[in-house]
Amino acid sequence: MGGSGWRKAIRGFNLCVYSPLAAEGGGDVGPPGASYDPPAALSPPDPPALQLPTPTQSSSGLRPRVSASGSGLSKRTCAICLTTMTPGQGHAIFTAECSHSFHFHCITSCVKFGNHVCPVCRAKWKEIPFHVSSDSPRARSRVNPVNMNRRHAHMSFQHPLLHNLEPCIFNDDETLDTTFKTSGVCYNGSINTVxxxxxxxxxxxxxxxxxxxxxxxxxxxxxxxxxxEISSKNVYVDAEDSRTHRAPVDIVTVLDVSGSMSGMKLALLKQAMGFVIQNLGPLDRLSVIAFSSTARRLFPLSRMSEFGRQEAFQAVNSLTTSGGTNITEGLRKGAKVIEERKEKNPVCSIILLSDGQDTYLLSPTLHNGQHTQPDYRSLVPSSIRDRTVHNVPVHVFGFGSDHDSISMHSISETSGGTFSFIEGEGAIQDAFAQCIGGLLSxxxxxxxxxxxxxxxxxxxxxxxxxxxxxxxxxxxxxxxxxxxxxxxxxxxxxxxxxxxxxxxxxxxxxxxxxxxxxxxxxxxxxxxxxxxxxxxxxxxxxQTMSIEVDRQRNRLQAAEAMAEARASAEHGELSEAVRLLEDCRKRIFESEAAKSGDQLCASLDAELKEMQARMVDRQHYEAMGRAYVLSGLSSHLCQRATTRGDSTNSGSFTQTYQTPSMVDMLQRSQTFSPATRQSNSKMRHTLSFPARPKPR
CATH class of the missing domain: 2.60.40.740 (Immunoglobulin-like)
Known part of the structure; x- marks a missing residue:
């Protein structure tokens, strides 16, 4: 496998995000003759040119050598950046109490996000690298990362320790550099009109x-x-092939890392975030908020340049789980990043994922002996709710059967975003891919x-x-x-x-x-x-009614039936809810559009039938039905594609409202991460490489 190949490391339940290898001219990861056992928290080195290659797969599966004795990493190799640690090269080396050694700047970048376990043996450290105050001269210094490409040697980056403590005001977003306009990526206006x-x-x-x-x-x-922009596999477009017309984006991801997200959930979330990081362009900016009982900003709004990706990979890989679910604080901090940024990209959005219920703001309350209806709108920061920050939709992803779909749907509805229901763990990356496929266009x-x-x-x-x-x-x-x-x-x-x-x-x-x-x-x-x-x-x-008009009438009738059925189900009248959906199916079946073989009508019928199946009893409705209905309502009333249902169900990613850019990004996700389509029990502690994409 060449130096520009891909790897995906899984160790226990700590799955690493995708990261390109930086070895120049060598096919193995690590020094010659050394076997490789993937570390649990792997941060990618700065690659010479971040390209999205088309991997191939041989009959043997192309699995790298895995040591039978454990780590297998050379003592001269940093387990985080996979580069050699030779004394006298001008880089400090940290040796932990478990005897494993790392570059000092690599391990401090790792532990600053709260990960205090060894990336190799998972031992919990009692002593961690010294954190320098953000006010000290040393912290304010600028350094070049290890193995930075020579053609970028003139660029200087903020030292990771600068972000150890959050500032009071989030006006430290990275400047909207226009360098790439002259080096190949040219942003022009739309080539035609609505x-x-x-x-x-x-x-x-x-x-x-x-x-x-x-x-x-x-x-x-x-x-x-x-x-x-979307279909090209090369992030950097040659000047002569530059036909990019899209607007760069500012994306803030607000991620649930409460205790319920531990294990495979966190592993697949890291992988999904790795896909997002890898598919943002050099003018796009990303910031990540992690929340549990409290919320913290992992890094400021940063351009996804080579070094920006490196820092984002390290931050996401360092995520750990604990505590409760404070969605309100996560959204507040996400809105703060957007409100206080000193510069703005043309497109801006928040992506929120949670698998639980807000255990802080929405705690049950009594009024005159009766439970009061929570004010779900209060979950959304006032700057977004009142449009003080102009047009910042929150695209919400409810994960699993335990999330509060009512509050999550309300967040999306209040902010002008969409609500998706991720029922199966393996669908996280695909759901994110479909969403950013739209935002990037x-x-x-x-x-x-x-x-x-x-x-x-x-x-x-x-x-x-x-x-x-x-x-x-x-x-x-x-x-x-x-x-x-x-x-x-x-x-x-x-x-x-x-x-x-x-x-x-x-x-x-x-x-x-x-x-x-x-x-x-x-x-x-x-x-x-x-x-x-x-x-x-x-x-x-x-004369016959217009098929186009009849089609849209059916869509709106289906949405009304979904809303009425949901209201009945919430009152415990599940048989009435099923009847309402059945009546709507009959009306659609008898319509002129359905008789003409209209695809939207067929899709609506299948969706209504699936909703009926999820309302067989109260348990099924609360675990699988409510979120499915709310995601359907979000999709049809916004006329935008959402994810709903199990990833093994072909209806999970319906073609209704999908745009070409969404389809392209979803295809890329499904091609480059086959592990997400496998059951968790079949996942192995090996590196796997996806097959070459099939021609369209």
């Missing part, structure tokens, strides 16, 4: 007939996405859709926009939909009802326009408006 289409319920109405509830579908499609921001009645007797009725705010103004003559951000190639559909008066020849009903901001250029875009008119003959023969 497409607007309208579909009337019927194409003609007799001239003498009037109706008060005529339905119009407004269909929007975002511009095409970048050609190379935002091409439209702050979009507003504007409606204007054309005929003097036409007025707007209701606007069915799901989770997106809408309002009718000007005596019901105009309306607005706050559509927010769109991912590349993302589609949105809204149903609007109007009254249609008697008229001759044709009736001009509605003008639809939109305005939005390009996230990179900040240019305000106004695509050409679209006008809708229908013919008004004296007589109209038999």
């Amino acid at each position: 497409e607007i289409k309208t579909y009337p319920e019927y194409s003609a109405i007799p001239e003498s007939i009037s109706t008060d509830n005529f339905t119009i579908l407004i269909h929007l499609k975002a511009p095409l996405g970048p050609r190379n 935002v091409v439209v921001q702050e979009m507003q859709v504007r409606l204007e009645c054309l005929h003097h007797n036409v007025q707007l009725g209701c606007i069915k926009s799901g989770r997106y705010a809408s309002w009718v103004t000007d005596g019901r003559r105009s309306g607005t939909i706050d559509a927010g951000d769109l991912y590349a190639d993302e589609e949105r559909d809204y149903l609007v009802s109007v009254n249609v008066p008697p008229d001759h020849h044709e009736t001009h009903l509605l003008r639809v326009s939109c305005v939005y901001s390009d996230p990179v250029t900040k240019e305000v875009i106004n695509p050409a408006a679209v006008e809708l008119k229908i013919s008004r003959p004296e007589l109209v023969g038999s």
Whole structure:
């Protein structure tokens, strides 16, 4: 295996994140002749060029040599960065009480995140490397990391000890460097504009007939996405191949590391975070918040350059579990990172994962002898809830059967994010991949859709926009939909009802326009408006309802049935909940869209059927049904893909609302981490390499 290959080390239940090898010109990890047993907390060295290779797999499985006697690491090799420790090379060496030795800067970077066990033998240390105060001259010094590539020798980085103590104000985010614009990665604006289409319920109405509830579908499609950014396996794009049009992102991940996340859960979370780190670009920035009884920021908002990735790998690998679940404090600290950053990337989001219930803010309370309903909105920091920090959605991932899906769904709903239900442990990475696949492709921001009645007797009725705010103004003559951000190639559909008066020849009903901001250029875009008119003959023969309109009616009916069924289930009326879902399935089955073989209708039917199966009794509903229903509601009302259900179920990653960039990132995740699709009992303490991706 070449020096740019991948490794994945599993030791017990401490699974390391993916990290590229930095050995130059050698196929083995470690010195010649040495066998290798993966350490438990492995931090990658700084690679010459972080590329995402396409590994191959031989018939033998390409498993590296594993020592039968234990560690197998040479005494001259640091178990963290896997480079030699030769005295006199200008790097201090720390020898622990268990006799294992490491570079001093490697081990201090590891223990600063609270991990006080030996990365090799797992012995708990009583004495750890000395922590320097963040105010000392030594801590303020800047040093170059070990084995830093010569072409980056001019760059200096903050010493890891600087982040040992959190500052009072999180304004230490890394500067938005534009170096990579001149070295190959070029960020340009969108290459086209949002497409607007309208579909009337019927194409003609007799001239003498009037109706008060005529339905119009407004269909929007975002511009095409970048050609190379997501699908390319090379993080650094050559100048001549630079066709990147996406906006760089600021992502803050808020991760549950309470006691219930121990073992394989934490191991797979580390692997999933490794995938996220590896797939962010050099202009993207990441910060990680870990929370249990309290919350701590592992490192400031940092660009995912070579060194930024290295520090992020080390931080995630050093995570340990303990304590309770203080979701509120985790979100507060995540919002603080975003609020106090001194510079801002165009796109910003929080990713929250938890497997438990908030044991601090949402403790049961009594009022007049009765349990009060918790204020779930209070879990969301006011800056996000009140839009003080503009447009920062929290994409929430409820993990396992014990998480509080009601509060988690409320967090996503309040912030404008999505809620996903990760039922199986092996689906964490795929769920994260689908989410960042969308975030890395935002091409439209702050979009507003504007409606204007054309005929003097036409007025707007209701606007069915799901989770997106809408309002009718000007005596019901105009309306607005706050559509927010769109991912590349993302589609949105809204149903609007109007009254249609008697008229001759044709009736001009509605003008639809939109305005939005390009996230990179900040240019305000106004695509050409679209006008809708229908013919008004004296007589109209038999005509069929628009399939496009009927399809979206079915989607909204399914969402309404899910909400009603959930309300019944919460009151213990499970048989009524099942009946409501069954009635909706029948209506969809009899619709014109379903009869035409519409794929969305088939998907809705399968989803409603799955919900019925998860409501057979109270135990099944609370463990598997409630979160599944809430994730479905989040998906259909936001018109965005969410993860729901068991990773072994093909319905876990439904194709509904998936964008091409989501599909590409999900494919990459499934190709490069086959271990997540294996049962936990089959996982081995060996390095494994994924097979080459199958051609599409």
